[in-house]
Amino acid sequence: MKIDTQKNSHMYWNPYFGGFLLGIIILFTFYMTGRGLGASGAMKSGVVALVDTVTPSHAEKNAYYSKFISEDDSPLNTWLVFEAIGVLIGAFLSGGLSGRIGWRTQHSPKITRKRRLVFALGGGILFGLGAQIARGCTSGAALSGMAVLSTGGFITMFAIFGTGFLVAYFFRKNWI
Amino acid sequence: MGPLIPNGVIPYEWNSIIAILIGIAFGFVLEASGFSSSRKLAGVFYGYDFAVLKVFFTAALVSLIGILYMDYLGYVDISQLYVHPTYLWGAIIGGAIMGVGFVAGGFCPGTSLCAVAIGKIDAIIYVIGIMIGIFIFSELYFIFQPIYDGSFLGNITLMDSFGVNRYWFVFIFTIIAIVVFVIADIIRKKQKKIFY
Numbered sequence: 009m010k011i012d013t014q015k016n017s018h019m020y021w022n023p024y025f026g027g028f029l030l031g032i033i034i035l036f037t038f039y040m041t042g043r044g045l046g047a048s049g050a051m052k053s054g055v056v057a058l059v060d061t062v063t064p065s066h067a068e069k070n071a072y073y074s075k076f077i078s079e080d081d082s083p084l085n086t087w088l089v090f091e092a093i094g095v096l097i098g099a100f101l102s103g104g105l106s107g108r109i110g111w112r113t114q115h116s117p118k119i120t121r122k123r124r125l126v127f128a129l130g131g132g133i134l135f136g137l138g139a140q141i142a143r144g145c146t147s148g149a150a151l152s153g154m155a156v157l158s159t160g161g162f163i164t165m166f167a168i169f170g171t172g173f174l175v176a177y178f179f180r181k182n183w184i
Numbered sequence: 185m186g187p188l189i190p191n192g193v194i195p196y197e198w199n200s201i202i203a204i205l206i207g208i209a210f211g212f213v214l215e216a217s218g219f220s221s222s223r224k225l226a227g228v229f230y231g232y233d234f235a236v237l238k239v240f241f242t243a244a245l246v247s248l249i250g251i252l253y254m255d256y257l258g259y260v261d262i263s264q265l266y267v268h269p270t271y272l273w274g275a276i277i278g279g280a281i282m283g284v285g286f287v288a289g290g291f292c293p294g295t296s297l298c299a300v301a302i303g304k305i306d307a308i309i310y311v312i313g314i315m316i317g318i319f320i321f322s323e324l325y326f327i328f329q330p331i332y333d334g335s336f337l338g339n340i341t342l343m344d345s346f347g348v349n350r351y352w353f354v355f356i357f358t359i360i361a362i363v364v365f366v367i368a369d370i371i372r373k374k375q376k377k378i379f380y
Contacts, residue, residue, distance in 0.1 A: 020224075023238035026217030030239060031246020033209050038251060039259065040194070040202055042187030043266040045210060047294035048314065055318045072325040090200045094207015095294065096301045101208070102215035103302035113305040114222055114380070128222075128306040131289020132296070132313020133320070135282050139293065140321040141331055142278025144268060146292040149275070151240065153268035155247035157341040157350065160270030167279020169228075172287050176229035179287045183226045184378060 019106050034155050041087070044152020048145040050092030051136065052076070056083040088148075119182055127182055142167075186260035211298055220299040222290025222306060223380035229287055232378045234368040241361045248354050270345075272335040289313065 020026075037045055056076045060067040060083060067073040076083050103109045115124035139145040142164050144153070150168060153161015188194045189202070217239050218224045227233025255262040286292055289310050291299060296314070299307030321328055343350055 020218035020235070021213075021216045023217060023235045024242050026213055026235075027239040027242025028246055029213045030210070030217075030243035031250065033206060033213060034243060034247035035250040035254070037206050038247070038265055039186045039254065040188050040206070041199070042190045042264055044268075045206070045294075047292070047297060048318075051293060051311065051314050052318050055315050055322065058315075059319070059322070070322060070325065071329070072322040087199060087203045090203035091207035091210070092297060094204040094209075095211035095214070095297045096207075097204070098208035098211025098213075099215035099220060099298035099301035100211075102212045103220060103298075106216070108215075108220070109302045111303045111305060115306065116223065116380075124306055125309050128289045128291075128310040129313040129316075131285045131287070131291070132310040132315075133317040134285030134313075135289060135292065135310075136285075136314035136317020136319075137321050138278045138281030138283075138285060138317075139314070140278070140318055141281065141328060142275050143271065143332075145282065145294070146240075146286075147294040149268055149279075151244060154244045155251060156262075156265050156267050157248070157343065157353070158268040158270065159337070159340045159342055159345045160272075160275045161268045162342065163270070163272070163275040164279040164282075167276050168283045168286060171280040171283025172229050175284050176287050180230065182288075183223060183290070184230050184232065 034152060037152075038155065043087075044148065044155060045091065046088045046144065046148035046152070047092065047095070048136070048139040049086070049088035049148060052140070053083050053086050053089050116181075116183055124182070127179075185258070186254070187264055190264065210294070211301065214295060215298045215302065219295040220302050220304065220307075221380065222299070222304075223378075225292075225295060226287065226290045227378070230375070231371045232375045234365075234372055237368055238365060241364070245354075245358055245361055248357070252350065252354060267339040267341055269339045270337040271332070272337055274331050274335070277331055285317075 034044060056073050059073055060077055067077060113121050113124055115121060142149055149161055150165035154165060185191060189199055218235055224233050225236055228236040254260040291307060291310050293314055296307045296310045300311055342348055
């Protein structure tokens with residue numbers, strides 16, 4: 009297992025090559041749709057659809073869910089949900105071609121599996137909350153915002169990575 | 185003249201199909217660059233792997249320069265492109281919360297989807313966390329609304345904010361990125377290697 013993972017870690021693309029292709033994809037997306045990419049938007053649609061299915065009246069009363077609910081269409085019928093389905097397919101193809109598919113929890117050998125999952129859950133909750141406050145995540149706000157020189161996109165990018173470096177010390181045991 | 189779908193060059197019915205195709209390319213490139221590994225992503229914060237920095241800024245530069253060229257050559261009208269709106273404090277506070285989430289969880293939403301696709305259990309938990317986070321925000325929307333809707337500055341760009349010239353900004357930004365890439369490689373050589 010150890011040899012396998014070490015071999016895998018050397019099978020990734022050159023980051024400049026990956027970055028170049030990612031830039032071309034963003035360019036193509038703007039050329040086609042006039043907008044950028046996104047990721048957290050699809051998860052928001054998922055939450056809205058879930059709440060709307062379980063308690064429709066509650067969803068309609070809430071000022072936030074109701075922004076994304078319409079009478080004659082599912083909240084899941086959005087561009088970003090289709091894009092997210094594509095992301096799952098694309099990542100599955102790439103992982104499959106490189107032999108990276110399999111159920112596993114990836115964590116530093118210095119921490120337990122449980123600790124990794126607890127921090128993953130907490131990190132996810134924070135990211136989900138932050139992405140709503142900032143109206144987008146690393147893809148939608150930072151990356152796609154920067155492509156069109158959006159001031160908000162640059163601020164979000166600096167806030168994410170700046171805070172990341174500031175607090176990295178407190179989480180070092182999880183990673184190094 | 186682009187953008188193609190809003191201008192009716194490509195029929196709107198293609199929108200969802202193009203979304204899936206773009207998503208496939210996006211997911212493939214992210215996964216192939218190693219972004220389905222939380223330990224690789226977190227490396228940027230500890231100096232043992234700068235893939236995030238390199239991929240992210242290379243992508244930003246390629247798209248920035250590409251959009252300027254396509255506008256210059258008349259393929260796309262830059263004024264029709266959607267500019268992410270600036271809510272000053274929303275961007276700062278939201279970004280800061282995301283930064284903590286990034287270091288704690290090791291993913292961002294896009295990369296966590298890639299990791300879910302190849303069966304990472306930590307990523308599945310992370311996505312569940314994101315959805316709980318969104319749920320908390322929505323349920324407590326009345327608390328967050330002042331930040332969410334406040335300090336709205338419009339769909340502004342850096343040209344509006346600082347009056348910089350678009351072309352000079354991109355040129356200087358490119359130089360800065362190249363310098364940062366070189367510094368990143370120097371830092372990485374000084375860190376002890378971590379296998380994951």
